[in-house]
Amino acid sequence: MSTTVLRGEQLVLGYGKTAVVHGVSVTLEPGHVTALIGPNGSGKSTLLRSLARLHRVGEGRVLLGDHAVARLSARQFAQEVTLFSQSRQTPHGLTVSEVVAFGRHPHRRRFAGLAPADRNAIDDAMTATGVRDMASRPVGELSGGEMQRVWLAACLAQQTSVVLLDEPTNHLDLRYQIETLDLVRDLADERGVAVGIVLHDLDQAARVADTLVLLKDGRIHAAGDPRHVLTAEHLSDVYGLRVEVEVDARTGRIRIDPIGRHPARTQIHPGERTA
16 A cells, blocks of 8 residues: 655645635645535636646645655656546547556657557556547547546556546536546545545535645635534535535435525435435
């Protein structure tokens, strides 16, 4: 199991002269899933990108183990940390396996071909994300959800000790949303990876995370165990509407119900069962 810890300390982040994250600290530990949640504009993705060295740190610092990431080479950093982001363009003219092979670049010598270890990592990543059967397909033929899984496979093929994921279930159908969340848990539980993930879906965050960091206006509103963060009080305050939260007595799962101006069209009454 990896012992690598990625942490941001008292981070102040912004765009131009406008700060959007104010003195936030977060630690990603091996074998642990930390989810960043909060409304649009709360600073979730900016914070995640700063941990990936893709957003300039105004104040504070980001450390990988005992080393400031700013002092690591791009290759050294990429061997330890990978980011799945929403803003990747489809590289037309390549097959699925060729795109997944991008993840092996930090581990390969210059101009060297794929070694057996590279091919094994690529195959394992495609199998884990359900894209192995389309390995020879041109990526230009794929749907948005399929391409999302291909990019996720490329991140897994990188075989890093820290994985950062920015809304990895976005654009996926129900099956692959759940399979992606299961994969996130596998990374932490079976491979000892430190996972940082941004999610909008609070039910998904409750399902997958060990620790939640709830952001509001670029500051931490609450952090810790999902049961202590996902309360009606916290969520109603942060999202600006009435939110009801209950714990299922049978499964122990947290159920979140935001209350809008109109009642649900279909309601199940006590004692009723769905087919």
